[in-house]
Amino acid sequence: MEKRCLLLVAALLMATTAISAAGTDTKQMVAAKAIQQLTGEMRLKMSESLQKGGPAGAIDVCAKDAPAISSRIEGELGVTIRRTSLRLRNPQNAPDAAERRLLESLAASHKTGGQLAQGVTAFPADSNRFYKVITMERTCLACHGELATMSEAVRHQLSVTYPEDQSVGYREGDFRGIVSVRVK
Secondary structure (H helix, E strand, O other), X not given: OHHHHHHHHHHHHHHHHHHHHHHHHXXXXXXXXXXXXXXXXXXXXXHHHHHHHHHHHHHHHHHHHHHHHHHHHHHHHOEEEEEEOOOOOOHHHOOOHHHHHHHHHHHHHHHOOOOOXXXXXXXXXXXXXXXXXXXXXXXXHHHHOOHHHOOHHXXXXXXXXXXXXXXXXXXXXXXXXXXXXXXX
């Protein structure tokens, strides 16, 4: 009987602690879920598209699928979610003032060898906004790397889809931008 009471008390304490922690981190958890959903779905769509149509075909995933996926996640989770950078591919993804300040700070830190935040991190001085750093992966270079090494089909599709593209010339591991989430 005594052992059962101790177990019950311990279970209640653990549950209370978990609920308190969840209440404290709820906004960050929602932002993390939004980012995880977006990046997970984008990776899947990108992988499928690369297998079917190669890098040139994958450009439509970013141009057409990403906004639809973001919009659906926004509706499901009550957030605003964006992908933004200092070197834009799509002018509609231009950073707002807070995102620009953060991007400039992250870019400067990366340039001097500083470590960028891993995981979902709160914006400085804004408890409703969170971000996750985007770094260049090898597969991304087919569309974001040096123009001279891109296929003609990719260069053509980029010029058609994104005539003002600034999002090229990256190398593996470079800081690309952020996924930015505002929790309402």
